[in-house]
Amino acid sequence: MDSRASPTAAGPVTVAGLAKRGWRQLGRRFRGHLRSRWLLWTMLVLLLAALLGLLVWLTGRYEASAVQSRLDAEALEVVSDLRNGLARNMRQLQLLTPDKPSVWSAQSAELLQQRREIVRLEWRDPQLQTLLGQDALMRAPVFSRTPRAQSAADVNLACSTAMRFEGAAYSNSYFVPQPDGLGLELMDLCIPQTVSGRLIGFTVATYALSDMLVEMASARLPRGYALAFTEADGTRLAMHGQLGQGQKLYQAQLLLDLPGNTLVVRMETRQGTADLFPNPLSALVSSMALALTLVLFLLVRDMRRRQKVEQDLAEALAFRNAMEDSLSTGLRARDLQGNITYVNPAFCKMVGLQAEQLLRSGDQAPYWPPEMVALYSRRQQDRYNNSAVLRAGHESVFQRSDGTRFPVLIMEAPLINAQGRHTGWMSAVLDISEQRRNEDLSRASQDRLQATARLAMVGEMASLLSHELNQPLAAIASYANGSVNLLQDALQQGQAADGAALAADLLTALQRISGQAERAGKVIRSVHDFVRRREQPRQAVAPQDLLDAIMPLVALQARKLAVQVISTVAPDCPAVLCDRTMVEQVLLNLVRNGMQAMQGTPTGGAHRVLELQVHAVHSEGESVRWVEFSVSDLGQGIDPAAAQQLFTPFFTTKAEGMGLGLSLCRTVVEQHGGTLRFESHRPQGTVFHFTLPATALSKAASPTRELSTA
Numbered sequence: 001m002d003s004r005a006s007p008t009a010a011g012p013v014t015v016a017g018l019a020k021r022g023w024r025q026l027g028r029r030f031r032g033h034l035r036s037r038w039l040l041w042t043m044l045v046l047l048l049a050a051l052l053g054l055l056v057w058l059t060g061r062y063e064a065s066a067v068q069s070r071l072d073a074e075a076l077e078v079v080s081d082l083r084n085g086l087a088r089n090m091r092q093l094q095l096l097t098p099d100k101p102s103v104w105s106a107q108s109a110e111l112l113q114q115r116r117e118i119v120r121l122e123w124r125d126p127q128l129q130t131l132l133g134q135d136a137l138m139r140a141p142v143f144s145r146t147p148r149a150q151s152a153a154d155v156n157l158a159c160s161t162a163m164r165f166e167g168a169a170y171s172n173s174y175f176v177p178q179p180d181g182l183g184l185e186l187m188d189l190c191i192p193q194t195v196s197g198r199l200i201g202f203t204v205a206t207y208a209l210s211d212m213l214v215e216m217a218s219a220r221l222p223r224g225y226a227l228a229f230t231e232a233d234g235t236r237l238a239m240h241g242q243l244g245q246g247q248k249l250y251q252a253q254l255l256l257d258l259p260g261n262t263l264v265v266r267m268e269t270r271q272g273t274a275d276l277f278p279n280p281l282s283a284l285v286s287s288m289a290l291a292l293t294l295v296l297f298l299l300v301r302d303m304r305r306r307q308k309v310e311q312d313l314a315e316a317l318a319f320r321n322a323m324e325d326s327l328s329t330g331l332r333a334r335d336l337q338g339n340i341t342y343v344n345p346a347f348c349k350m351v352g353l354q355a356e357q358l359l360r361s362g363d364q365a366p367y368w369p370p371e372m373v374a375l376y377s378r379r380q381q382d383r384y385n386n387s388a389v390l391r392a393g394h395e396s397v398f399q400r401s402d403g404t405r406f407p408v409l410i411m412e413a414p415l416i417n418a419q420g421r422h423t424g425w426m427s428a429v430l431d432i433s434e435q436r437r438n439e440d441l442s443r444a445s446q447d448r449l450q451a452t453a454r455l456a457m458v459g460e461m462a463s464l465l466s467h468e469l470n471q472p473l474a475a476i477a478s479y480a481n482g483s484v485n486l487l488q489d490a491l492q493q494g495q496a497a498d499g500a501a502l503a504a505d506l507l508t509a510l511q512r513i514s515g516q517a518e519r520a521g522k523v524i525r526s527v528h529d530f531v532r533r534r535e536q537p538r539q540a541v542a543p544q545d546l547l548d549a550i551m552p553l554v555a556l557q558a559r560k561l562a563v564q565v566i567s568t569v570a571p572d573c574p575a576v577l578c579d580r581t582m583v584e585q586v587l588l589n590l591v592r593n594g595m596q597a598m599q600g601t602p603t604g605g606a607h608r609v610l611e612l613q614v615h616a617v618h619s620e621g622e623s624v625r626w627v628e629f630s631v632s633d634l635g636q637g638i639d640p641a642a643a644q645q646l647f648t649p650f651f652t653t654k655a656e657g658m659g660l661g662l663s664l665c666r667t668v669v670e671q672h673g674g675t676l677r678f679e680s681h682r683p684q685g686t687v688f689h690f691t692l693p694a695t696a697l698s699k700a701a702s703p704t705r706e707l708s709t710a
């Protein structure tokens with residue numbers, strides 16, 4: 001069948017249409033195939049049934065004809081016997097001479113004793129008058145009940161016929177009732193006796209037809225056969241023998257034509273019983289036919305099973321092929337000598353060679369790089385000798401037909417056939433060039449990422465440093481300016497100036513400059529550690545010490561911004577465990593934000609007050625675990641939109657702000673395990689709270705201090 005679909009006038013050709021048409025053709029082909037197969041099988045069964053029927057019928061017919069032939073042959077023999085017997089009797093009867101009546105009687109009696117079919121002998125004169133008569137001695141005289149005269153006409157007719165023929169002649173048969181109530185069918189034989197051509201009388205012998213059958217033919221009659229004399233119309237005159245139990249009646253009729261009378265001899269037999277198999281031959285043929293039918297049935301069943309198995313196999317094969325063809329993994333089978341015995345399309349595609357080229361390639365694969373052949377052969381042998389290594393899989397490099405090389409991952413397993421014999425090896429081959437490429441790419445991007453991260457870190461550090469160093473630098477600048485002013489004043493005043501007081505002021509200023517420079521150094525180190533996410537050793541610091549450390553800077557700024565700073569440390573407040581420099585930076589940032597927030601408020605009075613409070617956090621039944629720091633101002637407060645992104649790095653509302661202060665504060669506090677939050681301050685402003693872990697109770701804190709700058 002042509003599997004290609006050709007466009008038809010029915011409509012435009014589409015892929016789906018072609019596929020559908022292909023399936024329809026395949027289905028038609030399959031159905032046609034099935035139909036023709038069933039037709040063949042039906043014809044075979046019908047022909048076989050017809051053949052068997054014909055065989056049984058022919059066997060029956062053959063048997064019937066055999067029986068008939070045998071019957072015909074038997075009948076011929078019987079008629080021949082009868083004819084011979086009658087001829088023999090005739091010769092003996094002709095010897096009877098009536099010269100002396102006593103002699104005739106004695107001869108007749110003897111003859112009657114020998115030939116029992118003859119029941120009476122008579123010697124009649126030419127006028128047919130009975131001169132002498134002799135009945136058979138063994139039976140009652142046949143004419144005792146009916147006078148002989150009643151059959152005179154038959155005798156006369158026979159004798160006149162004999163005269164006409166100039167020889168013996170038989171009369172027609174006639175029925176003579178007997179004393180026992182039965183009757184006999186008799187027939188007379190008339191033999192004219194002449195002496196020198198002159199008729200001297202007639203010998204008349206009376207035959208009983210039934211006795212003729214018994215005496216002259218029964219010797220030959222087989223069992224189950226019946227013999228009868230009948231008239232032309234079939235009326236039975238005498239009969240001998242018993243018919244068998246057969247279903248079918250066979251008949252053979254022959255004429256026994258005698259001078260003056262013709263008798264019909266009929267022989268019958270019954271053959272074929274009511275059984276299914278009337279005889280061995282039919283039985284044999286029928287049982288063979290049955291056996292043949294059974295074999296045919298078994299064959300049909302076996303064939304159907306086979307068909308089912310074939311169909312299942314074909315489906316399994318189609319499924320396997322589809323699976324192998326759709327695989328992107330290359331499959332390769334090798335025999336024990338290392339010759340390739342199977343490759344799937346994916347493998348061919350991978351190495352760029354045809355399956356035939358691969359199958360013919362021998363034990364040195366054409367996809368091995370030429371310089372690696374020796375190494376690969378050795379490695380293959382080693383692997384095949386060690387099945388554990390084999391299963392683990394290994395990487396290798398193959399060469400395509402165009403010379404390009406690519407890495408592969410090979411996994412192999414021994415091939416065991418259906419008999420459990422090891423016949424070779426099966427390999428799954430994966431082209432891992434894409435994977436390799438991805439790995440390289442990911443490695444490169446990882447490197448790039450790391451570089452970027454380093455750059456980001458540098459950026460973060462630079463930003464934080466510039467943010468955090470602002471304050472100490474401003475302080476240094478401020479102290480330096482102060483010192484310069486002091487010196488200028490002293491120079492202008494000349495000798496009037498108090499040298500000792502000046503020296504003391506300068507010393508203080510220089511000490512503060514040195515302190516702030518030192519602080520700047522610490523900040524740089526701390527920020528560096530912070531950015532590198534390095535854990536700093538923590539120390540127990542009293543909250544007051546923390547406040548004291550930042551106070552010079554706070555005071556400087558407070559003075560500049562005309563803010564009053566009040567710090568209060570609760571008496572029972574324990575020391576905190578912290579990275580001191582960074583926590584100080586947190587405090588500084590919060591204080592600075594608070595002061596800056598109050599820039600819009602009027603100066604003087606209680607408008608610009610910044611409060612720093614520290615107290616221990618008490619929770620029920622527990623010792624103090626946290627210390628809370630609060631920085632509250634009376635500034636403009638924080639509007640809800642800004643509150644959303646307050647801690648986002650680089651979020652600022654200030655013209656010169658960097659937006660890093662709060663984000664740094666929260667990170668530092670959280671690194672210590674604490675929390676940073678804010679809320680509105682009554683009547684105005686904002687309060688920032690943060691907690692730090694407490695150590696054991698520290699020494700009593702200093703009382704409330706006030707740093708007035710106004």
Ligand code: ADP
Pocket residue numbers: 589593594597633635636637638642646651652653654656657658659660661662663686
């Ligand atoms: P910066 O101070 O450089 O702007 P911060 O992260 O410290 O960066 O602050 C971010 C913003 O949060 C500030 O610009 C300001 O708008 C707001 N803010 C911070 N503290 C306060 C405060 N105490 N009162 C009102 N607004 C504040």
